[in-house]
Amino acid sequence: MAATWEASVTESINAVYLLFSAYLVFIMQLGFAMLCAGSVRAKNAMNIMLTNVVDAVVGTISYYLFGFAFAFGAGSRSNPFIGTAFFGLQGVPNESYDYSYFLYQWAFAIAVAGITSGSIAERTQFGAYLVFSFLLTGFVYPVAAHWVWSPAGWLNPVAAGGALLFGSGAIDFAGSGVVHLVGGVAGLWGSVVEGPRVGRFDAFGRPVAMRGHNATLVVLGTFLLWFGWFGFNPGSFSKILVPYPDAPHQGNWTGVGRTAVATALAGSTAGLVTLFGRRMLVGHWDALDVCNGLLGGLVAVTSGCAVVEPWAAIVCGFVAAWVLIGLNALALKLRFDDPLEAAQLHGGCGAWGLIFTGLFAKEEFVVQAYESGEVGARRPFGxxxxxxxxxxxxxxxxxxxxxxxxSVTMGPLFYLLRKLRLLRISAEEEIAGLDISRHGGYAYAAHPDDNHRYGLYSEYVRIQDGPRS
Known part of the structure; x- marks a missing residue:
């Protein structure tokens, strides 16, 4: 009876920890919303906030119906989720963790669509968001998650009953690739297919600054995302009460602390390097650049946060800052327009994070994270x-x-939406602003240009409609 009670308490603590981590990750939705709202021009603030809400609610239904099954289905039993029952798949091996595990994975899934939304902000039809959010969350992201995180996945580092890729499998502990690279590449294709915003480049191809309208919201969103990252990375241990046989006084609870420290160090280093790097390049201190640099460091360390020393996290953040700065410079040369730098930040820094893990992972920590600290276990490492x-x-x-x-899923989708004229708004609507042309008014109190802009847009609508009988 005592052993049963102890096991029950352990499972309860693990489940509560996982749920608490899910709540932290969900807070990142608020962070994305504030970051996006502050990074766009005032005339599009209502639109971008609505798309962030839609990404979450559409993604929730899509992931419940289909996504979780594609990501973690393996076997013939069904579980409490419609999608997994529909496909005749089993979500996770231990059914007592189904609900808390689903909620945690759901919080990850809806974050992906938020990343992509930033890349195509200020020029996209609202219906297009509904389409790509549903497909990205319900199918594209879950397949990548299955490859890496499901025991049946071909890239999984602890694949059940099968040989590991190169004797190792890929270590993507919290999703530099599964979450951030997926969202970044999807955003890349969205931006490429749509093309730059009206006025982003002049007639000679030179970039024209289109600064976000509210730095306060950007900083607030950045700190909310950083806060949520402490559920994103440490929470990926899933079960906190797992002791390590090779270290009697250590267990996942110590790994959680080390992971949180690595997360903070990588983000801080990247923010600091970006601060001074951009100061050298543009000649002034820029809070918005620091925010993106910090987030780039967090994205990069997400893959290896549990398997690297804290000093290595500093290296990760240092390189991530220069990856972001370099990709942003390349984007301008190629006339690539991503209002939130999402493709560069999440895609570029996510890719670097995976490579970083392959260079700096420590064997002891790899064994602890993927073999529960089994005595005598050997694993490939950095x-x-x-x-x-x-x-x-x-x-x-x-x-x-x-x-x-x-690329082969989202690229054709965006191209099809463009061909069907469902992707981009008209130039006139874009100039007037999505809030006034699509959402009934601005997010803020009226400003002096409102009447003029509304008059121009009303005249455009009148001409398009033609004379009324």
Whole structure:
């Protein structure tokens, strides 16, 4: 009886910890909303806030009906979720964790669509958001998640009953590739297919600044995202009360603390490097650049946060900052327009994070995270730590596989929407602003240009409708 009671308490604590982590990850939706709202021009603030809400609610239904089944289905039993019952699949091995595990994975899934929304902000028809959010959350993201996180996945580092890729499998602990690279590549294709915003580049191809309207919201959103990341990364241990046989006084509870420290160090380093790097390049201190740099560091460390030393997290953040700065410079040269730098930040820094893990993962921490600290267990680990090429090879394969998968699904989708004239709004509507042309008014109190802009748009609508009988 005592053993049963102890097991019950352990499972209860693990479930509560997982739920608490899910709540932290869900707070990131608020962070995305504030970051996006502050990063766009005032005339599109209502639109971008609505799309963030829609990404969450549409993604919830899509993931419930289909996504969870595609991500974690394996077997013939059904569980409490419609999608997994519909497909005749089993969600997770231990059914006592179904609900809390589903909620945690759901919080990850709806974050992906939020990433993509930022890339196509200020020029996209609202209906297009409904379409890509449903498909991205219900099918595209779950397939990538299945590859890496499901025991049946071909990239999984602890694949049940099968050989590991290169004897290692890919380590993507909290989703630099599964979440951020997926969202970043989807946003890349959305931006490419739509093209830049009206006025973003002049007649000679030179970039024209289109600054966001509210730095306060950007900073608020950044801190909310950073706060949520402490559920995103440490929460990915799922079960906190797992002791390590090779270290009697250690367990996942110590790994959780180390993961949180690595997360904070990588983000802080990237923010600091971006601060000084951009100061050298543009000649002034910029809070918005620091915010994006900080987020780039958090994205990058998400893959290896549980398997690297804190000092390595600093290296991760340092390189992530320069990856972001370099990709932003390249984007301007290529006349690529991403209002929130989402493709560069989540895609570029997410890819770097996977490579970083293949270079700096420590064997002791890999065994703890993926073998529960089993005594005598050996695992491939970081190349620069003496662990050979196996892990790094698997990480490179994940980068290529995820990028290819998202490209062959989301690229054609955006192209089809464009062909059907369902993707981009008209130039006149874009100039007037989505809030006044599509959502009935501005998000803020009237300003002096409102009447003039509304008059111009009303005249445009009158001309398009033609004379009335």
């Amino acid at each position: 190349l620069l730590m003496g662990g050979g090429w196996g892990l790094l090879g698997a990480q490179v394969v994940e980068v290529a596989a995820v990028a290819a998968w998202v």
